[in-house]
Amino acid sequence: MNTLPENEPIEFGDGVHSTMATKITWGWIRKGTDKSIDTTASRTCINLLGSVSLETMKVTIGSYETFDSSTMEEHFKKLRQKYPKAP
Numbered sequence: 001m002n003t004l005p006e007n008e009p010i011e012f013g014d015g016v017h018s019t020m021a022t023k024i025t026w027g028w029i030r031k032g033t034d035k036s037i038d039t040t041a042s043r044t045c046i047n048l049l050g051s052v053s054l055e056t057m058k059v060t061i062g063s064y065e066t067f068d069s070s071t072m073e074e075h076f077k078k079l080r081q082k083y084p085k086a087p
Helices: 069-082
Strands: 011-020 044-053 059-064
Touching (some): 044 069
């Protein structure tokens, strides 16, 4: 039974804390030789919060300094702009 109003959008969201850091897993380097590997200057964390509409597959995403209640509020404001006629 579908009790959802017709103009009610559904978004599925998640936050990720990706780290930009070089991670060597394997490589072909001759024994006894040195191989320089480009790396990032530091371990930089990227905080992304996003959501997707499964009906349209449109994504709403933002990059934030940290995740907290104000981050969620800002994301919900973006969703309000995306769906101005939603209840």
